[in-house]
Amino acid sequence: MPLPFAGIDGCRGGWIVARWDGNANLRLMRVAAVADVFDAPQPPVTAAVDMPIGLPERIGAKGRAPERLVRPLLGKRQSSVFSVPSRAAVMAGIGDGDESERYRAACAAARASSDPPRAVAKQCFHLFPKIAEVDLLLRNRPELCNQLVECHPEVAFFVMNGQRALELPKKVHNRPHPPGLDLRIRLLEAWGIPTDLLNEQNARALGAGLDDLVDACACAVSARRMSDGKALSFPDPPERDAFGLPVAIVA
Template identity: 50%
Template sequence: MWVAGVDGCRAGWIAVVLRVDDPHAHRIMTAPTLAAIADAPEKAEVIAVDMPIGLPERTDGSGRLPEQLIRPLLGQRQSSVFAIPSRRAVEAEDYGEACAIAAATSDPPRKVSRQGFAIFPRIREIDALLRARPDLLPRVYEVHPELAFWALNHAEALGQPKKVKGIPYGPGMALRRELLTRSGLLPDELIHAPPPRGAAQDDLLDALAGLTVALDIARGGGQPFPDPPGRDAHGLPVAIWTLRIS
């Protein structure tokens, strides 16, 4: 069985695919679409992707329920959990229009951050893909890297940020690599591999974090927030997954 950890990057998507029974059988790849990763020769049976899945019709409070549940766990890292607005707002391709729709479909009224708006095209892509191909629903899981690292750190929030002012922060990156090493889930050559063209080192690190969750799910673990997952108006799952904490 193959599994994959996936993150967005300049080239589109970065994925790390790995064979569950032989972690030294792995490949790092980039692809312009998520469909290309799902249809890759390895055909990963669990794909853990750092991108929201399942969109609300309206937003109450500070985002979807998964976002509200995991923020308190992450301490100073909770700002990395964006509040995803309504489906209509995500579907808007103009920033001003997205803000207006988001404010009109949220309570209290909330506009869209520029950082959140930047990932809307990828949210629309994964949303369209899963609605068009329901056969992928049992294979694709939403994850968040900081929640994965929280679980790898024995349910403790990390004290070091991964980035400072948008620039990778050496001590924070080193801490996350150390957690991946300590987990014993991934081979060292993968943890310290250089990113492929079109992806940054932090993109690869986030994909590796997702890969640990994919491995845990494939082995019968995995922990969703909420548990059980919800469903949006189109039947897509609404949950952020991490490793099960024993």
């Protein structure tokens, strides 16, 4: 059956994908690479990924325009939006070398391309391979820019919650917070996502956390809103990076 919308969320060693028809049919899967989503026999019409698209050559104190625009909307959840470093910093931090050496190289590149100079947070550094994967995919296959947009689950939930920030976190001290996860699952259900698959058993089977499944479904809602012409864009219109990739969070 056609599943035209896809939400993509990074997990350890791969990506969780929520394929959705906009109604009662949802499929959750794990893929090794984002390209696999589009190389499938029936690729999605629209997909939204929780990963930055469009990397700056230089970066200011509060990140790209998308980060600066969405943080004030999220209340206590704004810390979930990290500042994306420059492309030079990301590329310096990937590869097969020693991790500590790559981290030092990334921090040096980040300081040289930021104002004021700042290093890279370790949490962000560990996302560099996935950031680079999406960046290189879209640079090599620019036609996918019409199908794949950047989103952020907490911004998606902000929209689903009537443009109100969620009070409850989904994690506390880096552990799942059931009340926050339940709140998000209820919002997904209200927006038409079948939620019977959103449980710990399915998460373990996919080698991911329940929050990864929930976030992928939130991205799928953003993908459908994009396809329907109803999505919000931060900024609107999107900016463009040096390679012409759009720079905007869509929800």
